[in-house]
Each structure stands twice: as structure tokens, then as C-alpha cells.
Amino acid sequence: EVQLVQSGAEVKKPGESLKISCKDSGYSLSNHWIGWVRQIPGKGLEWMGTIYLAGSDIMYSPSVQGQVTISVDKSVSTAYLHWSSLKASDTAMYFCASAVHGNCYFDHWGQGTLVTVSS
Amino acid sequence: QSALTQPASVSGSPGQSITISCTGTTSDFSSYNCVSWFQQHPGKAPKLMIYDVSNRPSGISDRFSGSKSGNTASLTISGLQAEDEADYYCNSYTRSTAPHYVFGTGTKVTVL
Numbered sequence: 001e002v003q004l005v006q007s008g009a010e011v012k013k014p015g016e017s018l019k020i021s022c023k024d025s026g027y028s029l030s031n032h033w034i035g036w037v038r039q040i041p042g043k044g045l046e047w048m049g050t051i052y053l054a055g056s057d058i059m060y061s062p063s064v065q066g067q068v069t070i071s072v073d074k075s076v077s078t079a080y081l082h083w084s085s086l087k088a089s090d091t092a093m094y095f096c097a098s099a100v101h102g103n104c105y106f107d108h109w110g111q112g113t114l115v116t117v118s119s
Numbered sequence: 120q121s122a123l124t125q126p127a128s129v130s131g132s133p134g135q136s137i138t139i140s141c142t143g144t145t146s147d148f149s150s151y152n153c154v155s156w157f158q159q160h161p162g163k164a165p166k167l168m169i170y171d172v173s174n175r176p177s178g179i180s181d182r183f184s185g186s187k188s189g190n191t192a193s194l195t196i197s198g199l200q201a202e203d204e205a206d207y208y209c210n211s212y213t214r215s216t217a218p219h220y221v222f223g224t225g226t227k228v229t230v231l
Contacts, residue, residue, distance in 0.1 A: 035220065037165075044122075044225040045157070045165065045208050059218055095164055104153035104212035105170040112164055 002026045004096055004110035011116045012086050019082040020113045022096030030054045034079035035106055036070060037095045045095075051079055052101065086117045123148070123209050123223035130229040136197040139226045141209030142190060149190040153212035156185055156194045160205045168207075169194060196228070204230045 003026040012018055022034060035050040049060040049070045058070055069082040079096060094113045097106035124142040131137040141156075143149065152172045157165035167176050169185035172192060182197045192211075196203055209223035 037222075044206075045159075045210075045222040047210075047220040047222060050220065061219060097165075103170075104214075105155035105167065105210070106165075107167050107170070107176065109164040109166070 002032075002098055002108040004098060004108055006094075006096055006110040006113045009114040009116070011118070013119055014086055014088055014117055016086050016117075017082070017084050018086055018115065019080050020094060020115065021078050021080050022110050023076065023078040024098070030074065030077075031101045033099045033101060034072070035097045035099065036068075036079075036081045037097060037106075038064075039093045039095065039112075041092070048081070048094075050099070053077070053079070054101070086115075088117050088119075090115060091117045121221070123211060123221060125207075125209060125223040125226045127224070128227045128229065130231055131196075131199045132231045133199055133201065135199050136195060137199060137228065139194045139196075139207055139209075139228070141192040141194070141223045143192075143211060144190065145213060147213040147215055148192075148211050151212075151214065152187070153214070154185070154187055154192045155210045156183075157208045157210065158203075158205045159208065165208065199230055201230050204228055 005023050005025050007021040033050050036048040038046045048064045051058045051070045071080045096110040098108045099106050129137050154172045156169040158168050159165045168183050172187045173185045184195045186193050207226045
């Protein structure tokens with residue numbers, strides 16, 4: 001059974017860097033895509049990007065392209081979302097979700113990581 | 120890529136049926152079956168309720184059903200129950216030259 005476990009809540013200042021993680025604590029996700037989804041407090045879900053764990057394919061939403069970097073460490077079945085310079089507008093809950101390669105839906109979700117960016 | 124359009128809110132009494140619409144604007148949305156629906160309770164992660172337009176994952180009640188006609192997908196909840204009160208989001212995947220996912224604007228379901 002896939003079980004996605006995300007890293008804990010973060011409080012950062014504008015301009016700081018941050019990398020949050022999403023690890024499968026069940027079995028290997030080698031045949032899965034991992035997506036990152038942003039939810040600003042009180043707002044809807046926004047797809048940010050998706051990475052294929054068995055390869056190097058990455059898709060980014062145009063709204064975040066260049067603003068974040070999605071990566072993966074296959075050896076530990078973990079995906080990452082990285083900011084080099086945070087902004088106050090990055091304050092949100094971030095969810096990771098997995099999709100089996102060949103499917104077009106996210107069937108398992110992490111618990112979410114709350115990122116707060118404030119001076 | 121524009122978000123899919125959903126009504127902001129839908130309400131119904133216990134036992135009634137409600138339908139949430141999800142309208143897309145691209146030819147991919149109307150041509151392919153990559154539409155899924157998620158339920159989200161406050162403070163919780165989204166939960167997959169319907170995939171590939173009309174399929175239910177294991178463990179999801181058959182009170183939830185999905186369909187699509189043209190550029191509009193729909194989620195119907197029959198026999199509405201108090202625990203169905205939540206936010207619902209549709210999602211589609213486009214297999215174009217720039218493949219991507221897009222979520223709907225979200226619908227708040229209230230059980231009266």
C-alpha cells in the first residue's frame with residue numbers, strides 16, 4: 001500500500017531557501033509519478049508539477065515554472081519541492097500525490113506540509 | 120491553462136441527490152476520459168472519489184457517481200449524508216504537447 005509521508009511544517013523569511021519532501025513509506029514508487037499541489041489558505045487546489053520517479057521526466061505548470069524545482073531521490077523513494085528564494089505569496093499548504101504510470105489521476109495523497117513565509 | 124469551472128456551492132437535504140458540474144474549455148477535456156473527482160474535508164488531504172470520469176476506487180460508496188457529456192463532467196451524490204459535507208474538486212489531465220493537470224475551482228457541498 002502506498003503511503004506518502006511529507007516533511008513537517010516550515011516557517012521561513014522572504015528570500016530564504018526551502019526544500020520539502022514526500023516519501024513513500026510503503027513500497028517502491030518506481031513506477032509512479034509524484035505531483036505537487038498547492039492550496040493557499042481558504043482557496044482551491046492548484047497543480048504545480050509532476051515528476052516521474054523511474055526517469056527524469058518533469059512537467060511544470062506555467063504558473064510556477066522557474067519559481068520552484070521538483071526533484072527526486074530514487075534510492076529513498078522521495079520527491080522534493082525546492083524554492084531558492086521564498087516570497088510571502090508562497091505561504092500555503094503543499095500536498096504531494098502519486099499516480100501510477102499510465103494512469104491520469106492521483107490515487108494517494110500525503111498529509112500536507114504547511115509553509116509560512118513571513119518577515 | 121485555465122481552471123475548470125465549478126459552481127461555488129451546492130446544497131441538499133439528507134437523502135436527496137445533488138449534482139456538481141465541471142466545465143472545461145479545451146478539446147482534450149471533451150475528447151478524453153481523464154477526469155477525476157476529489158473530496159476534501161477541512162484540514163484534510165484530498166481523497167480520490169471518481170477516476171476516469173465514472174470509476175470508483177475500492178472503498179468508495181456507490182452513492183458517488185460520475186459522468187461526462189461534451190465539455191461538462193458531473194459528480195452526483197445520491198442519498199446525501201451529513202459526512203458528505205465537504206469541498207469537491209474535479210481534475211483533468213491533458214495529453215497534449217505540453218501535458219498537464221488542471222483542477223476545478225471547487226464546490227462547497229452543504230448538507231442542510
